[in-house]
Amino acid sequence: MKLKKPLLAIAGAFALSGCQYHVLAPRGWVGGQERDLLIISTLLMLIVIIPVLVMSVYFPLKYRAERPDTSDYDPSFEHSNKLEAVIWGVPILIIVALGWYTYVYTHRLDPYRPLDHLEAGKPVEVQAVSLDWKWLFIYPEFGVASVNELPIPAGRPINFSLSSSTVMNTLSIPALGGMVYSMAGMETKLHLIADHTGTYPGRSAHYSGPGFSHMTFNTLAMSDEDFLAWVAKAKSEGEPLTRASYLTLEQPSIATPVRYYGSVEDGLFERVVGMCVEDNKVCMGDMMMQDMMGGGGLAGIPNAAAYDYDRKRAIDGFGNPVDLPSNLPELDTHAFLFSPEEICSVTPKETKTNVN
Structure with a gap:
């Protein structure tokens, strides 16, 4: 009966911890390397943590004011030189060890680094797009795609x-290790491998x-x-999966079934x-090129709709699309350093030079 309450407390702690045990029991090479780094870092830090916890109890008891022996x-x-050596030397050695392992594993587990060194066969290309609120996986080599299911x-x-249709997301498969952000207008990379067959949540x-x-x-x-x-x-x-069907799929939806x-x-x-x-x-690449050349100036304002992206994807706090007004505000030409005639009379390169 004396152990009942401690056991219940331990069981409750485990139930409320929300731990994903895939991290400690990975099923892929990348996940295994990350687990090893986690264990090594924890053991190194315990070299300090355990003595500190022990001494935080031992010293108050040993040197309490009412102790019988004060000799x-x-x-x-x-x-004490010896005490100073321990107090400063041990943490320095731990920091050096942590720094070394972090350096080694950071380069070894660079998400942009291909896994060619594993010699595990021909890689499979997957183009992942995060949508509101679902995942689209495209297999360009095979000409197929899936929603909310990733066969590999x-x-x-x-x-x-990876890329995103709207806001930033993160692709995470804990059993295989690693995760990388997906961002609109950008392409990021991630390399994983599953060493064993099975079903792993992402x-x-x-x-x-x-x-x-x-979004699972x-x-x-x-x-x-x-x-x-x-x-x-x-x-x-x-x-x-065409451009038209993609735009339909892109519309916000919750708990979308596999497709x-x-x-x-x-x-x-x-x-x-x-x-x-x-x-x-x-396209974003053309837009950046135009910006580099000085932009479209006032003459480009009538074409503003071709550059607008977020307006049609606006949603409220419940995920419902919001119909924002599409009209552009009236242009105040007095806010410019040059008159419209002066701006339109020079080339984009000259406009950029003059403004600078």
Whole structure:
């Protein structure tokens, strides 16, 4: 009976901890390396933590005012080289060790570094797009795609290219290790591998609005034969993923069921990264080039709709689309250093030089 309450407290702590044990029991090489670094760092820090915890109890008891034996009291004590060596030397050694291991594992686990050194077969390319609130996975080599399901062949590296339709998200598969942000207008990279077949949960690890808790998916690590069978199934059962169907899929939805696409329009992912899936939209690369050349000036204002992206994707706090006004504010020409005639009479390069 005396152990009942402590056991209940321990059980409650485990129940409320929210730990994902995949981190300590990984199923991929990257996850295994991350677990090793976590264990090494913890053991190094325990070299300090355990003695501190022990001494925080031992010293108050040993040197309490009402202790019976005070013969060890030395009022003339002021310095000890041995004590100073321990107090400063041990933490310095731990910091050096932590720094070394962090340096080694940071380069070894660089998410942009391919896993070619594993010699685990031909990698599989996956283009992942975070939407509100679901994941789209495109397999460019096979011409198929899926929503909220990530089938992969076990034992082969997976090269992820990530982007986002709206806000920042994070692709996280704890059992395989590592996670990288997906951001609108950018392409990030991540390399993972599943050493064993199985089903491993994945999710967005970055809060992104009311549907965040449902932004989950299963990673299905399977044999090469089963993976090819899944590709054939997706081709036969899935609908085409075109720019039009992507824009429909892009609309905010919560708890979206698994869906397959049997074909993918060429260059779709590149247009997602360029934020120009819609017709008559200027792609991000072209937009940056125009900015570098000095911009469109006043003459470009009538074409502002071609550069607008966020307005159609605005949502309220419940995830419902918000219809924002599309009209542009009236231009106040008095706010410019030059008159409209002066600006329009020079080349973009000259405009940039004059403003500087």
